[in-house]
Amino acid sequence: MEEIINKVANSALEVFDLEDYYPKGIRTQIDISRWLLEGFLLKEKDFREQLKNHDWAQYQDHYVAIYCSTDAIVPAWASILVAIQLAPFAKKIINGNKEDLDAALYEELLPKLDYTVYDNKSVIIKGCSKKPVPMRAYVLAAHYLQPYARSIMYGEACSAVPLYKAPKKA
Numbered sequence: 001m002e003e004i005i006n007k008v009a010n011s012a013l014e015v016f017d018l019e020d021y022y023p024k025g026i027r028t029q030i031d032i033s034r035w036l037l038e039g040f041l042l043k044e045k046d047f048r049e050q051l052k053n054h055d056w057a058q059y060q061d062h063y064v065a066i067y068c069s070t071d072a073i074v075p076a077w078a079s080i081l082v083a084i085q086l087a088p089f090a091k092k093i094i095n096g097n098k099e100d101l102d103a104a105l106y107e108e109l110l111p112k113l114d115y116t117v118y119d120n121k122s123v124i125i126k127g128c129s130k131k132p133v134p135m136r137a138y139v140l141a142a143h144y145l146q147p148y149a150r151s152i153m154y155g156e157a158c159s160a161v162p163l164y165k166a167p168k169k170a
Contacts, residue, residue, distance in 0.1 A: 013122050014124070016118070016145060018137050019130065021106070021110070022133065025091060027065070028064050029065045029101075031067060039072065051081060056085050060090075064090045065095075065097055099132070099134045106133075110137070110144055121149060122153070123151070126155075126156070127156065142154075149164070149166065150166050
């Protein structure tokens, strides 16, 4: 009987797993519609009063996404005012949903990585993550890897989809 050889484990493929860089921390969404009259109408005096009385300390060290779940037409300053209240407590504040928040975290983090370790190597951007890695992070990872990698694939080593092959150097 022949020995089973794991060709994937023995290959020269480098795996780039975005989950390895997933920032630890609590992600919170704040729906400003709760401070609107019937979820739709912003009455400035009431809005400011509710923000003043809200316990902002509960967001200490959270990553926060500010959004409105209703079709209310909310003036831009409303989200800014919420962000100002959060600023002393939250690690990061964005306008949008949790996916936008995760994308913003990766947009901050990915440019700071050292991609030279992937120089002239075949790289697989690992798919099938257990954490909510946004598609924007995969696109950014490919963008930053492309100048260095000999080839880029997506998926798992056993079923990778080729995405990029560097031109042959003359």
